Amino acid sequence: MRPPAPISENWTRMAHRIVILGGGTGGTLTANRLQREYGSGAEIVVVDRDDRHVYQPALVFVPFGMADPARIVRSRSGQLRDGIEFRTGVVDQVDVERSVVHLADGAELSYDVLVIATGAELLPGETEGMSGPGWGERVFTFYSLEGASALHRALRTFDSGRLVVNFIDVPIKCPVAPLEFCFLADWYLRRRGVRHRVDLRFVTPLDGAFTRPAASAHLAGLMERKGIGIETEFATGEIDGRGGRLVSWDEREVEFDLLATVPLHGGAAFAGRSPGLCDDLGFVPTDPHTLQSRAAENVFVIGDATDIATSKAGSVAHFEGETLVANVRRFLAGEPLQATFDGHANCFIETGFHKALLIDFNYDYDPVPGRYPWPHAGPLPLLKESRLNHMGKLMFQPIYWHMLLPGREIPGIAAAMRPPAQPAETNDRKGAPA
Amino acid sequence: MSTVTLAGSTVEVDAEGFLHDPAQWNREIGREIAAQNGIAELTDRHWQVVDFMRKAYLENGTAPSIRTLAKASGVPIKELYQLFPKGPAKLAAKIGGVPKPRGCI
Numbered sequence: 001m002r003p004p005a006p007i008s009e010n011w012t013r014m015a016h017r018i019v020i021l022g023g024g025t026g027g028t029l030t031a032n033r034l035q036r037e038y039g040s041g042a043e044i045v046v047v048d049r050d051d052r053h054v055y056q057p058a059l060v061f062v063p064f065g066m067a068d069p070a071r072i073v074r075s076r077s078g079q080l081r082d083g084i085e086f087r088t089g090v091v092d093q094v095d096v097e098r099s100v101v102h103l104a105d106g107a108e109l110s111y112d113v114l115v116i117a118t119g120a121e122l123l124p125g126e127t128e129g130m131s132g133p134g135w136g137e138r139v140f141t142f143y144s145l146e147g148a149s150a151l152h153r154a155l156r157t158f159d160s161g162r163l164v165v166n167f168i169d170v171p172i173k174c175p176v177a178p179l180e181f182c183f184l185a186d187w188y189l190r191r192r193g194v195r196h197r198v199d200l201r202f203v204t205p206l207d208g209a210f211t212r213p214a215a216s217a218h219l220a221g222l223m224e225r226k227g228i229g230i231e232t233e234f235a236t237g238e239i240d241g242r243g244g245r246l247v248s249w250d251e252r253e254v255e256f257d258l259l260a261t262v263p264l265h266g267g268a269a270f271a272g273r274s275p276g277l278c279d280d281l282g283f284v285p286t287d288p289h290t291l292q293s294r295a296a297e298n299v300f301v302i303g304d305a306t307d308i309a310t311s312k313a314g315s316v317a318h319f320e321g322e323t324l325v326a327n328v329r330r331f332l333a334g335e336p337l338q339a340t341f342d343g344h345a346n347c348f349i350e351t352g353f354h355k356a357l358l359i360d361f362n363y364d365y366d367p368v369p370g371r372y373p374w375p376h377a378g379p380l381p382l383l384k385e386s387r388l389n390h391m392g393k394l395m396f397q398p399i400y401w402h403m404l405l406p407g408r409e410i411p412g413i414a415a416a417m418r419p420p421a422q423p424a425e426t427n428d429r430k431g432a433p434a
Numbered sequence: 435m436s437t438v439t440l441a442g443s444t445v446e447v448d449a450e451g452f453l454h455d456p457a458q459w460n461r462e463i464g465r466e467i468a469a470q471n472g473i474a475e476l477t478d479r480h481w482q483v484v485d486f487m488r489k490a491y492l493e494n495g496t497a498p499s500i501r502t503l504a505k506a507s508g509v510p511i512k513e514l515y516q517l518f519p520k521g522p523a524k525l526a527a528k529i530g531g532v533p534k535p536r537g538c539i
Contacts, residue, residue, distance in 0.1 A: 169501060207521075233520055235500065237512065249515040264501070280505045309496075 026303030027117030033407035134241020161257030187352025289339035459531025
């Protein structure tokens, strides 16, 4: 195992030097947990290109006027504990052989441990026509604060025609968000009394409403009851914003008057410039249970930046935090790592009318009905619409800023998934390497 | 899981017709699966994709998604859809005798 501190550099230095790339959900909670763990025993530096931390779970509310854009942004540095250095800068590349991060301004940061928490980027330029004519007029994405705000302005005056909701391909952040958008749009248009004049349609490259079978069937039923059309296995190759058409690779077409789309996602650009670090989509190959990167043993990865087969979602980064911090500590102490992360994800799915669904799953278990967080006692019902779940989603914002980002445990919410009370079909991904 | 006979060999397939064990596969089986899915003849271009899919699965334990397939196999997405209508990654995996690509979630 590599010695924790390069002695040649500064033999008197006792503190571990930990560099964290990314000051979003995963990077912030990791930095805070590590700082609590080590105190002055570690120098922790967080690097991000800006100091704006957007509360992403609220982006889907912005187009419907349910969240004020100004109130879902805070400073990144303000979420970090005293003693953590925050540095604004663009990462040029990482040299994993020499354990050095190169910033675009020429600065170099050497590290004993590197944590990559740079999330996923939106890549509208990868789809022909997406950011061409019509972008910002009838083609929008709600996956950025600017896009969600612009879509809000367009929706306010939209009172007839076809509204299409689509995503180009997996992986995307929060894979249920396009469905939430459909449910909320249905509710919003009904409230405005124009729903009967709008054809609302969901266009997906998948063969069903969602990736996991039980949830997919349930969500498809819900869409049908709400009168939302669905077009499956539609792999969008081109967006014709001027003509109002989605064109698939196999030359099918769906027309729209207003399009809410989700661009392709990729890893952070520096990963692609760093030899041997990422896969061809820019995500960092990572051990699915220890969260150590495949590229180097002193590099760990959290959140959307990994290539592991679970959702790209804040809940996942939160659940990963415990394993990641324990393994950084073990690595620095020269101990073997623990393979404790189980792929746990949970998501609230807003369904409109002040209700929401909740789903809970991991690498081995598909989302199933039941109660959360305790199998029989609840209080939150799984895979079922309820007002309590909606309240849960709304209450989550203060929990996010005050418990999740500081890296505290949330009472009753365990990092490892509790197996469902009723025997569920474990999904066929079990045992498959990610 | 059920047992079927393909090109004279007895193999196990899942509910959607994907081979359970990639080791039971041979090119004749690949041709027959292709025919059952509307591809009467597998050209060299088809094989380029199928072989890539199979190799990627055997090396990495997971079948590549369509984006990876297009970037790494040297066959552009548009052509992949012409070769394997509807779902190129899925169909190429099926013909190549490897499990269905998971996609990410």
